Amino acid sequence: MLKINKIHQGDCLELINRIDENSIDLIFLDPPYNLQLNKELTRPNHSVVTGVSQDWDKFDNYASYDEFTLSYLKNCKRILKNDGGLWIIGSYHNIFRIGKILQDLNFWILNDVIWVKSNPLPNFRATRLTNAHETLIWCSKSPKSKYQFNYHTLKTSNEDKQERSVWNFPICSGKERLKNVDNETAHPTQKPLALMNKILLQSTIKGDLVLEPFAGTASFCAAAKHLGRKYIGFEKDKAYQSLANKRLNSIKTLDEKLLEINERDKPQKKVPFGTLINTGYLKPGSKLYNINKDYKATILPDGSITYNNDRGSIHKIAAKVNNTSSFNGWDYWHYEDKKKNLVSIDEIRKKIRS
Numbered sequence: 403m404l405k406i407n408k409i410h411q412g413d414c415l416e417l418i419n420r421i422d423e424n425s426i427d428l429i430f431l432d433p434p435y436n437l438q439l440n441k442e443l444t445r446p447n448h449s450v451v452t453g454v455s456q457d458w459d460k461f462d463n464y465a466s467y468d469e470f471t472l473s474y475l476k477n478c479k480r481i482l483k484n485d486g487g488l489w490i491i492g493s494y495h496n497i498f499r500i501g502k503i504l505q506d507l508n509f510w511i512l513n514d515v516i517w518v519k520s521n522p523l524p525n526f527r528a529t530r531l532t533n534a535h536e537t538l539i540w541c542s543k544s545p546k547s548k549y550q551f552n553y554h555t556l557k558t559s560n561e562d563k564q565e566r567s568v569w570n571f572p573i574c575s576g577k578e579r580l581k582n583v584d585n586e587t588a589h590p591t592q593k594p595l596a597l598m599n600k601i602l603l604q605s606t607i608k609g610d611l612v613l614e615p616f617a618g619t620a621s622f623c624a625a626a627k628h629l630g631r632k633y634i635g636f637e638k639d640k641a642y643q644s645l646a647n648k649r650l651n652s653i654k655t656l657d658e659k660l661l662e663i664n665e666r667d668k669p670q671k672k673v674p675f676g677t678l679i680n681t682g683y684l685k686p687g688s689k690l691y692n693i694n695k696d697y698k699a700t701i702l703p704d705g706s707i708t709y710n711n712d713r714g715s716i717h718k719i720a721a722k723v724n725n726t727s728s729f730n731g732w733d734y735w736h737y738e739d740k741k742k743n744l745v746s747i748d749e750i751r752k753k754i755r756s
């Protein structure tokens with residue numbers, strides 16, 4: 403396994419082989435766009451726009467871009483934990499091709515998010531609409547993955563309204579934009595920290611290990627370090643890699659107490675119903691009731707319950723009495739406390755979890 407909390411220099415297609423299977427909680431990818439820019443882009447005052455004209459963005463044709471994409475995404479699937487998440491950002495040049503390949507690899511797309519740039523570059527040639535957004539795809543490893551989604555945390559930060567899939571942020575500028583030794587923009591596609599923070603706050607918890615295979619200036623790792631997540635980055639270009647590591651060295655992690663997400667978003671320990679018996683909270687032979695006391699089931703020593711001639715889990719019997727195919731038994735069944743009050747069995751589960 404590669405050293406963590408570092409940006410490694412090299413080709414991500416090789417470095418990724420040195421990451422253990424099922425070891426990464428979240429992958430953020432900002433791959434080459436394959437912009438296919440042929441001519442230099444100038445402003446009306448003839449100054450040159452710092453566009454993406456570097457070799458790392460050049461591919462012979464769509465087939466070679468697709469082959470490259472397939473290769474790193476396959477590897478991402480191998481190293482991602484089964485319940486991990488993957489985010490990938492792109493523009494109209496590449497995101498549709500990437501989306502198809504993700505689906506071919508059986509990643510499960512959860513959302514596409516539109517990042518609306520509040521200060522986009524104008525269309526200097528005035529030949530098309532101003533391109534004012536990029537698209538992010540958020541997916542899990544498979545439809546069965548129990549991916550981390552900090553729903554309540556996002557809702558709180560959105561004035562208690564459910565978060566939507568359109569996000570507004572300015573492009574990276576001002577002091578945040580890194581400069582090289584000649585005081586020029588260091589990297590043409592440095593992503594804003596606010597966007598990186600939002601992804602991390604939505605899809606990770608403190609201590610998670612995240613991977614940024616196309617690090618550039620390592621904006622994602624920078625946000626990860628600040629928010630107390632562990633990180634690994636890859637960058638092919640030596641100058642970018644050393645700039646990224648320098649950037650990361652200057653970043654401080656927030657105080658531990660500030661890193662907690664909303665209590666309701668925290669991953670919950672699995673507690674089988676049998677644990678309530680093994681720990682002495684409930685006794686075999688005692689009764690469970692629904693809230694109106696219409697149904698009375700009996701607890702058996704093995705953690706199943708019976709009602710009339712049926713025997714099964716708390717969920718199966720709750721579904722049976724409600725005449726439906728599935729039911730959450732934790733919400734349905736109650737026991738009688740010493741004062742004969744009905745108390746939800748979920749209250750005992752909460753006590754055990756805490």
Ligand SMILES: C[S@@+](CC[C@H](N)C(=O)[O-])C[C@H]1O[C@@H](n2cnc3c(N)ncnc32)[C@H](O)[C@@H]1O
Pocket residue numbers: 412413414415432433434435458589591592593594615616617618619620621622636637638639642
């Ligand atoms: C779109 S930029 C990422 C910018 C980054 N998100 C940031 O905020 O600075 C893509 C980066 O991937 C790097 N790159 C391209 N091909 C690579 C490869 N095969 N392995 C590792 N890095 C690569 C490029 O040098 C470039 O810095």
